[in-house]
Amino acid sequence: xxxxxxxxxxxxxxxxxxxxxxxxxxxxxxxxxxxxxxxxxxxxxxxxxxxxxxxxxxxxxxxxxxxxxxxxxxxxxxxxxxxxxxxxxxxxxxxxxxxxxxxxxxxxxxxxxxxxxxxxxxxxxxxxxxxxxxxxxxxxxxxxxxxxxxxxxxxxxxxxxxxxxxxxxxxxxxxxxxxxxxxxxxxxxxxxxxxxxxxxxxxxxxxxxxxxxxxxxxxxxxxxxxxxxxxxxxxxxxxxxxxxxxxxx
Amino acid sequence: xxxxxxxxxxxxxxxxxxxxxxxxxxxxxxxxxxxxxxxxxxxxxxxxxxxxxxxxxxxxxxxxxxxxxxxxxxxxxxxxxxxxxxxxxxxxxxxxxxxxxxxxxxxxxxxxxxxxxxxxxxxxxxxxxxxxxxxxxxxxxxxxxxxxxxxxxxxxxxxxxxxxxxxxxxxxxxxxxxxxxxxxxxxxxxxxxxxxxxxxxxxxxxxxxxxxxxxxxxxxxxxxxxxxxxxxxxxxxxxxxxxxxxxxxxxxxxxxxxxxxxxxxxxxxxxxxxxxxxxxxxxxxxxxx
Numbered sequence: 001x002x003x004x005x006x007x008x009x010x011x012x013x014x015x016x017x018x019x020x021x022x023x024x025x026x027x028x029x030x031x032x033x034x035x036x037x038x039x040x041x042x043x044x045x046x047x048x049x050x051x052x053x054x055x056x057x058x059x060x061x062x063x064x065x066x067x068x069x070x071x072x073x074x075x076x077x078x079x080x081x082x083x084x085x086x087x088x089x090x091x092x093x094x095x096x097x098x099x100x101x102x103x104x105x106x107x108x109x110x111x112x113x114x115x116x117x118x119x120x121x122x123x124x125x126x127x128x129x130x131x132x133x134x135x136x137x138x139x140x141x142x143x144x145x146x147x148x149x150x151x152x153x154x155x156x157x158x159x160x161x162x163x164x165x166x167x168x169x170x171x172x173x174x175x176x177x178x179x180x181x182x183x184x185x186x187x188x189x190x191x192x193x194x195x196x197x198x199x200x201x202x203x204x205x206x207x208x209x210x211x212x213x214x215x216x217x218x219x220x221x222x223x224x225x226x227x228x229x230x231x232x233x234x235x236x237x238x239x240x241x242x243x244x245x246x247x248x249x
Numbered sequence: 250x251x252x253x254x255x256x257x258x259x260x261x262x263x264x265x266x267x268x269x270x271x272x273x274x275x276x277x278x279x280x281x282x283x284x285x286x287x288x289x290x291x292x293x294x295x296x297x298x299x300x301x302x303x304x305x306x307x308x309x310x311x312x313x314x315x316x317x318x319x320x321x322x323x324x325x326x327x328x329x330x331x332x333x334x335x336x337x338x339x340x341x342x343x344x345x346x347x348x349x350x351x352x353x354x355x356x357x358x359x360x361x362x363x364x365x366x367x368x369x370x371x372x373x374x375x376x377x378x379x380x381x382x383x384x385x386x387x388x389x390x391x392x393x394x395x396x397x398x399x400x401x402x403x404x405x406x407x408x409x410x411x412x413x414x415x416x417x418x419x420x421x422x423x424x425x426x427x428x429x430x431x432x433x434x435x436x437x438x439x440x441x442x443x444x445x446x447x448x449x450x451x452x453x454x455x456x457x458x459x460x461x462x463x464x465x466x467x468x469x470x471x472x473x474x475x476x477x478x479x480x481x482x483x484x485x486x487x488x489x490x491x492x493x494x495x496x497x498x499x500x501x502x503x504x505x506x507x508x509x510x511x512x513x514x515x516x517x518x519x520x521x522x523x524x525x526x527x528x529x530x531x532x533x534x535x536x537x538x
Contacts, residue, residue: 009255009257009260009261010255013254013261015254021536055254077535078264078265079264080264080265080365080366081263081264081265081266081366082265082362082363082364082365082366082535083265083532083535083536084265084532089263090263090264091258091261091262091263092261092262092263092264093260093261093262096264098364098365104360104361104363104364104365105360105361105365107286107290109289109290109293109294110286110289110290114285114286114289117282118282118283118286121276121278121279121282122279122361122365122367123365126278127278
């Protein structure tokens with residue numbers, strides 16, 4: 001094997017990944033018993049992903065495209081580690097942060113400030129890192145003086161802005177983005193897009209799931225189209241969008 | 250479709266892989282914040298706040314004292330029955346609170362479990378520690394009462410109390426991991442835990458003296474009774490807080506030190522089993538919630 005002088009390892013390796021969900025139709029002994037008597041099936045299995053395999057290189061920004069139910073979000077959950085594949089393997093290199101979880105760790109009864117610390121720690125930052133970035137986070141979110149108000153009094157826009165701002169300021173090598181950019185008003189969305197472009201320019205690896213074709217084509221270079229849990233196109237983002245729309249018609 | 254993989258995969262990690270409790274403890278700062286969240290939001294919106302942590306055990310104590318000690322006259326053979334009752338009761342309260350919180354902790358944190366990967370052991374552990382923080386006011390009340398009754402703390406007494414706490418906390422984390430994991434798929438676990446807590450209260454010598462059990466059952470059953478980690482924990486609390494305030498008319502149970510070690514050992518085994526089951530079921534948490 002010839003050695004290259006500068007071997008750059010990929011950031012994400014996905015190799016022959018399958019994921020099947022088993023849906024239980026019965027939720028109690030009584031229901032199971034009746035279903036048995038009536039000879040009904042008590043479970044159905046549903047293949048969400050089958051034989052997915054691709055690698056994402058360092059600094060690449062990839063769009064995951066596909067219609068609802070094609071398995072995009074499941075794939076992101078497997079990469080973030082929330083779920084595990086049934087077979088095959090997924091490997092990541094470096095710190096993975098996900099915008100999938102915007103606001104997941106927020107507690108309505110705590111103040112914005114306390115939620116920033118809690119959520120940033122959940123995303124893997126330590127106290128010093130948060131202290132250093134706290135002002136940036138608040139400034140980006142445009143929450144201003146309301147930072148010490150309880151989060152339950154926030155408008156939904158403020159809530160999302162703060163959550164997004166925490167997520168985007170974490171120390172990361174790989175960023176997983178799932179549909180969160182659909183939230184917030186137009187100026188804030190624009191600001192988020194700029195921030196994501198800035199991260200791409202810094203050489204961060206990006207995996208974006210979105211139905212917003214305009215946004216995706218601006219942010220990403222490569223596109224992967226999923227259809228019924230299988231990769232059906234992998235190439236330049238514009239071709240991927242065309243492929244997806246062609247298939248759907 | 251052929252993929253080329255780098256030969257050296259040592260820099261890569263498998264997402265969603267954790268080493269259980271050890272990893273959870275390495276998230277020290279997050280653990281600290283989760284505990285803070287648990288204690289701050291516990292009495293959120295209540296005017297009295299943490300006063301309730303003092304009022305509730307005091308009321309429970311008052312009821313038990315009146316009914317068992319005064320009306321039923323159970324305190325005939327036990328000196329300072331109020332202190333006897335209260336010191337045993339707080340051990341069981343700690344167990345109940347810690348075990349119950351830990352069992353519900355995974356389901357209560359659904360949003361986080363479904364969306365972010367963290368060592369999930371963090372949730373039961375922080376739940377148990379929050380229960381421990383909640384337990385401290387009760388200790389404070391007990392210490393005040395004991396001092397009034399002429400209690401002089403001794404080194405061995407304090408060691409007994411710490412050993413008792415250690416047994417209770419270890420057991421609660423172990424059982425909490427076990428039932429917390431099962432609770433994700435079968436919410437029956439929550440109800441089962443309530444039953445276990447009922448048994449825990451009545452099978453440990455909180456409301457009666459161990460001699461009453463020894464008189465009624467055969468020796469091997471009594472040994473089994475003493476091997477229950479909660480029995481050791483309650484007796485260790487008695488030894489620490491109550492025993493020195495009495496004339497010694499009710500002796501300590503035989504081989505308390507040995508049975509405490511057995512209790513701790515059983516708790517550690519429960520912890521190991523709990524961790525094992527938790528790890529087994531953890532992979533399905535996100536999709537079963």
